[in-house]
Amino acid sequence: MLRVADLDYELPESAIAAEPASPRDSARLMVVDRAAGRIDHLHVRDLPALLRPGDLLVRNTTCVLPARFCGVRTDTGGKAEGLYLHDVASPADDAAPRCRVLLKMRRHALGARVALFDRTGADSGVSLELLSRAESEEADADSGAWIVRVHGPHADWLARVGLTPLPPYILGARRRAGLGVADERDRADYQTVFAAEPAEARARPEHGSVAAPTAGLHFTPDLLGRVTAAGAALADVVLHVGLGTFKPVEAEFVEQHPMHAEWCTVPRQTADSIDAARAARGRIVGIGTTASRTLESFASTDDMRAAVSRVTRLLITPGYRFRHIDALLTNFHLPRSTLMAMVAALLPGGAAQLRDLYAEALGRGYRFYSYGDAMLIV
Template sequence: MNKEEFFYELPEALIAQDPLSDRSSSRLMVLDKNTGEIRHKIFKDIIDYLEPNDCLVINDTKVIPARLIGERVGTGATIEVLLLKRKPDEKDIWEVLVKPGKKAKVGTEISFGDGKLVAKVIDIVEEGNRLIQFSYNGIFEEILDELGQMPLPPYITHKLEDKNRYQTVYAKYQGSAAAPTAGLHFTKELLGKIKEKGVTIASVTLHVGLGTFRPVKEENILEHHMHSEFYMINEEAAKKINETKKNGGRIIAVGTTSTRTLESAAKEDGTIEASSGWTEIFIYPGYTFKSIDALITNFHLPESTLIMLISALAGREHVLNAYATAVEEKYRFFSFGDAMLIH
């Protein structure tokens, strides 16, 4: 299976640079995964496609302001650091991406905010990433909130005026380097109406890494290696999901991150056990879904692992036809763009 099979032409003008003022007024393409039939709606219409017996699964991860601009101690040279993931057992040691990398040898110290936060490079890991150890006075999260910037994807060139617009309204646990963007369309009001309809809402956590934006370089997609991401499913969420399945309801994942979490933890019969760990699951056509029945997602980059995942759910031909229609109808693409329901 070659990556070219997941390519589509996208005019640059259709890449959304700014979020809409009203989250739930994005457009919604509804795709029937069996027939390929397409309908055009507004996101708040999603409620019409949810039944009282269903369970909506959201990812409650919170994006950290993971982009730090600092100076190399001793030379004053500008260095940019992007936090990727915290070492599980070491609260002040992080794996990071450093630009320019050649200036960040082991032993290099980088100062942020006139010394409020200092990082020391302690090791070089895979693909040239660095391990750094932070030192500071006070609470790390508060200092990061003050000094850090939101790590917007490379295709967004506009400055984000409001940091909260790159967070879901239900973001809770800090740890992501990128937003679970399908969830950005929900407002508290819309979620309230969905609950009132009798739909169960279950929260899982997957901390999104920048591997999300990593292009597939290998021609044969089976040779692509996924980055690992940390996930958590608690007892309450597992119970809600399992009861929904038992009662004949559907599991509707909000985003590819919720999908990957559920499919990583699902048993063969589709039930979920409360668990946490690291997942490298790579879902592409030929995969048999164990847990989810439907998916709410955004429009993804050509040849990305995300378009491969939705092609596994709805069929590559249906997906590429839907994307061609979205281009024709001038839908907005990627993180701040419009949404799709595959059911």
């Protein structure tokens, strides 16, 4: 078993990226060649030169929802902020939408209302009424959630009031750097160029994410074109990133962690592409942990074709035998996280080797977390 302490490391606040690289593919890239035992320091734009004809890159096309919102209590005037999680069913005699949200305010009370601001900070005309405490989901990742009724103009209400759900560490890094929050820019920056827009902004759980699949943020349309020009192919999966992705591992051993649930799907065409890549002796390269975890949640391509979609709670730790993934493009992750455990599972030296790689990255000035630089393990 893997001790959580073995995934710990010291990260100076200055190493947390407050803003993305511009252009996206100018981010730095640490290339870890396991067979050669070599480390190279390049840029994401150099990726096509590292690929072989027949390789298949698998990307997560989930769309990040504008899930964060701000407002005030209508009775006290106290500030409130929250995170939209998903819709819930309304009674047949109630036309008002209901949804599950996390709410941060001084005191919660049944029947209280929160008047929401629009994206400019003005009154949106939309308010949320607290109906009941929600039963916990995602292995208690959203404990403290509420079921609320939406009052006011219902159509596309989240699109009008919702802000980009940037992780707290990015917001904190910006405060320390004296930077503001430019939501219009983040709406583009915190979305992959290949994200599939949901049919509506007010989404059910299978329609969007509350966090970005961050490895995919490095790609530009030009880079995708150069990847295919190099003889590699692209395939899509969907895993909608839930609140549990931010849940820290609090157990002594990672395997004791109650893994959160996330909805994922593998289209039949992607299963066919995997079989074609195997026939051509190409590698399956996961663009990020979410795309990789999606593939690994299916026993085989036949399983993908049979099931198509499922809810996964797969936890990958060192010793895991990968069924599909041969290489991984990923960012530098939070300490003591299940994401670090998954990356360590790809390395022959496990968590100890990963800590050494992170230490080298820090020594060379790499930027960490969602808007940071990347690592390619081949």
